[in-house]
C-alpha cells in the first residue's frame with residue numbers, strides 16, 4: 086500500500102466544554118498550516134465533534150484502524166493532550182505507532198517512538214518519559230490521578246509484597262518495612278546470588294514473607310520477575326483485545342536497568358532449581374559449560390590421577406558428553422579440562438576489559454552539559470512558581486478570612502491553586518529524575534566495577550571466581566571431536582559491548 090498520507094486529528098477537549106466551535110476550527114487551521122509549511126500534500130482530517138459518551142471517540146478509533154492498516158506515515162495534532170487522557174487508549178496508540186512506524190508531530194515536538202538515533206541508554210526512554218509525563222500532568226491537573234490504578238487487575242486481590250494498597254488514593258504505595266526486604270532481595274540478586282541463595286540469605290537475616298513464612302527460591306523468583314515493581318500495571322485493553330501495560334502507575338522499587346540485569350542473570354542460569362550444588366563450588370566455571378553439539382549442560386567431574394613420579398593429583402573436567410540423541414545414539418562430544426577452558430575465557434575477558442575501558446572513556450567525554458543546564462533553568466523557574474503559588478494561596482485565605490469572598494468561591498479557587506501546585510511539583514519531580522538519567526555515572530560505576538572484578542579475579546577465592554564468571558558470562562559452549570583434538574570454545578557475555 087502506498088504510504089505517504091498524513092493524518093490530522095482534531096478534538097475539542099473536555100475542559101473546554103464551555104469553549105467554542107472556534108477551537109476546533111483553530112486546531113484545523115494550525116494543522117493545515119503545518120502541512121503546508123512541512124510539505125505534506127496528502128492529508129486526511131479526523132475531526133472529533135462530539136464526545137458525549139465517555140471514552141467513545143469514533144474518529145480516533147477510525148484513525149487507529151487506519152494506522153494499523155499502515156495507511157499513514159505521520160499523525161499531526163496541535164498538542165499531545167488532544168489525544169485525550171485515557172491511558173489505555175494512549176498506550177494502544179503508542180503501540181500502533183511503533184508497529185506501523187508512524188511519527189507524531191505537533192507544532193513544537195516530534196515523537197518518533199522508533200528513533201534509534203537516540204542514545205539507547207537514556208535518550209529513548211526520556212522521549213517516552215516526556216510523553217508519559219504530559220499524561221501524568223494532565224491527569225494531575227484534572228484530578229484523575231488514578232484512572233490507571235482503578236483498572237489494575239490486582240485490585241481486590243493482595244498487593245505485591247513490598248507494597249500496600251492505599252484505598253483512598255486507589256494506588257499502590259511502598260510498605261515501610263517490606264520495601265526494605267524487597268530491596269535486599271534485589272541487591273542480593275544483583276550480586277549474582279541464585280534465587281535459592283537469596284531466599285536462604287533473607288531467611289538467615291530473619292526477613293520473612295508477609296505471612297511470616299520462610300522465603301523459597303520460587304517465591305523470590307516470582308517477585309523478582311514481577312514488573313509491578315517497575316511502577317507498571319497490566320490491564321486488558323478491550324480495544325486491542327489484548328493485555329497492555331501502563332507505566333508510572335505507582336512508585337517503582339526497582340530501576341529498569343536493575344530489573345533487566347536480574348532477568349538476564351536468571352534466564353541464563355535457571356539456578357533456582359540447582360539445589361544440588363549449594364556451597365559446593367567445584368570450579369570457576371560451574372554451571373556455565375554447555376555442549377557445543379547437543380547444547381545441553383555438561384557436568385563437571387573430578388579426575389583423580391596417580392603416578393609414581395608425581396604421586397596423587399587431580400583436576401576437574403567437563404565430562405565427555407553422553408546425552409542420548411533422539412535417534413538412540415549418544416552425543417559424541419569429548420570432554421575437556423576446566424583449566425584449559427578457563428584460560429581461554431580469561432583471555433577473552435582481558436579483551437572485554439579493554440572494550441569496557443574504551444567505552445568508559447567515551448562516556449566520560451560525552452557532554453550533556455547543555456541539556457543539564459536547560460533542565461536546571463526550568464527547575465529554577467518552577468521553584469519560583471511554586472513559591473508564588475504558595476503566596477497566592479496565603480492571600481486567598483486572607484481574603485476569605487476577611488470575608489471578602491464567599492466559601493464556594495474560596496473553595497473552588499483554592500482547589501484550582503492546589504491542583505496547579507501539584508502539577509508544578511510533579512513536573513519538578515519529573516525533571517529531577519530526568520536530570521539524574523542524564524547523569525551517566527551509574528553506568529560508569531557499573532563499568533568500573535566490572536573492570537575491577539576482572540582485575541582482581543586472580544586473587545579471588547573459588548566461590549567468588551565462580552560468581553564473577555556467572556555475572557559476566559551467560560554461557561560457554563565446548564566442542565571437541567576427540568580426546569586429543571583442540572577444543573573449540575564459544576563464549577556468550579551477559580552484556581555485549
Ligand SMILES: [Zn+2]
Nearest residue numbers: 376379406416
Ligand atoms: Zn552433547
